Amino acid sequence: SQTIHQWPATLVQPVGSPLSLECTVEGTSNPNLYWYRQAAGRGLQLLFYSVGIGQISSEVPQNLSASRPQDRQFILSSKKLLLSDSGFYLCAWRPLSGNTIYFGEGSWLTVV
Amino acid sequence: RKEVEQDPGPFNVPEGATVAFNCTYSNSASQSFFWYRQDCRKEPKLLMSVYSSGNEDGRFTAQLNRASQYISLLIRDSKLSDSATYLCVVNGGSNYKLTFGKGTLLTVNP
Numbered sequence: 001s002q003t004i005h006q007w008p009a010t011l012v013q014p015v016g017s018p019l020s021l022e023c024t025v026e027g028t029s030n031p032n033l034y035w036y037r038q039a040a041g042r043g044l045q046l047l048f049y050s051v052g053i054g055q056i057s058s059e060v061p062q063n064l065s066a067s068r069p070q071d072r073q074f075i076l077s078s079k080k081l082l083l084s085d086s087g088f089y090l091c092a093w094r095p096l097s098g099n100t101i102y103f104g105e106g107s108w109l110t111v112v
Numbered sequence: 113r114k115e116v117e118q119d120p121g122p123f124n125v126p127e128g129a130t131v132a133f134n135c136t137y138s139n140s141a142s143q144s145f146f147w148y149r150q151d152c153r154k155e156p157k158l159l160m161s162v163y164s165s166g167n168e169d170g171r172f173t174a175q176l177n178r179a180s181q182y183i184s185l186l187i188r189d190s191k192l193s194d195s196a197t198y199l200c201v202v203n204g205g206s207n208y209k210l211t212f213g214k215g216t217l218l219t220v221n222p
Binding site for chain 2: 044100101103
């Protein structure tokens with residue numbers, strides 16, 4: 001069966017520090033991968049999606065970036081965090097033949 | 113008009129009650145529709161897909177009205193464990209991305 005893992009689960013970072021969140025999917029090949037953010041009191045916002053290795057589409061211009069160095073690995077990064085980057089970050093995957101997406105456990109980021 | 117708009121809630125109902133959530137979407141080209149459930153501080157999880165003819169899964173019934181661009185979720189005989197935020201999700205005409213509503217918080221009281 002397919003599983004998705006995301007880490008770290010929780011982190012507290014100072015303003016201006018870098019960020020790296022990692023996500024891996026097991027048990028499938030060539031999935032679509034996604035990064036979403038859920039800020040306090042707001043809905044899920046799509047940040048990036050990827051349909052293949054090295055292929056990244058950005059939905060919202062900001063100081064975050066994403067990379068997909070391997071088929072089942074998706075990384076969210078920032079060189080310098082802002083207070084407004086605080087939130088719940090969710091990695092998700094969609095099988096090539098399906099429409100449903102499945103989420104990882106999420107990462108809680110607090111920028112202080 | 114927002115891409116996906118839900119009842120703002122919150123809904124507070126007693127155990128055993130029937131509760132209905134509504135959702136509208138703006139993109140008439142949308143092809144796929146879902147309801148997700150999100151517990152506090154957890155990731156969203158698929159509750160059910162929504163099919164054109166309507167579909168039922170136990171106490172949960174989902175309906176789609178393409179002409180009105182409207183989706184609904186009905187929960188019968190509410191349980192305490194149904195307390196969660198319910199998210200309406202729509203494929204916005206693209207195969208790659210799903211758009212989420214802000215969610216409706218449901219609290220079922222004993």
